[in-house]
Amino acid sequence: MHIHKFERFWIKLSFGLIAFFIASVIYGFVSMDLKVVGDYQTIDPQNLGETEFAKTGVREVTKNGQTEYEVYVKTMQFAFQPGTASPIVVPANTRVTFYITSPDVLHGFDLAGTNINTMAIPGQVAKLTTIFPEPREYGIVCNEYCGPAHHIMEGKVKVVPKSEFDKSNLVQ
Numbered sequence: 001m002h003i004h005k006f007e008r009f010w011i012k013l014s015f016g017l018i019a020f021f022i023a024s025v026i027y028g029f030v031s032m033d034l035k036v037v038g039d040y041q042t043i044d045p046q047n048l049g050e051t052e053f054a055k056t057g058v059r060e061v062t063k064n065g066q067t068e069y070e071v072y073v074k075t076m077q078f079a080f081q082p083g084t085a086s087p088i089v090v091p092a093n094t095r096v097t098f099y100i101t102s103p104d105v106l107h108g109f110d111l112a113g114t115n116i117n118t119m120a121i122p123g124q125v126a127k128l129t130t131i132f133p134e135p136r137e138y139g140i141v142c143n144e145y146c147g148p149a150h151h152i153m154e155g156k157v158k159v160v161p162k163s164e165f166d167k168s169n170l171v172q
């Protein structure tokens with residue numbers, strides 16, 4: 001069968017593009033360590049007071065003999081709780097797991113300069129784990145339009161050296 005050379009060119013280009021897109025997704029997952037954040041748990045957004053989110057903040061837990069931290073964050077119009085009024089303080093070089101949900105509308109929880117980025121969906125809990133390698137401050141950005149003051153919705157995560165981590169502010 002004869003295929004015109006222009007036709008052949010466009011067929012090859014189409015397959016090339018498909019291969020490129022698939023390769024870019026694989027590259028993201030393998031080399032950049034991107035992960036899909038699942039809906040870890042469903043929750044009643046009207047009754048967060050009866051859940052773990054009644055007390056937001058940083059908790060110390062022991063898993064497999066290791067000290068780790070869990071951070072419960074509510075994203076609300078138009079603040080992160082905690083994060084906006086006071087920064088979320090966690091130690092460096094320690095496993096930190098964030099649990100994030102929203103009592104009102106869709107928000108984002110994006111730690112600028114990292115690959116920590118999830119939607120905060122009313123009725124769902126997003127869970128993500130990381131280890132911050134060094135002391136540093138990160139800005140938290142809401143990257144889903146959530147209402148008229150969306151643009152001022154921001155917060156801070158403060159990573160401190162393990163030796164300077166103040167455990168008196170932990171949630172019991």
Ligand SMILES: [Cu+2]
Pocket residue numbers: 075076077078106107108142143144145146150153
């Ligand atoms: Cu928001």
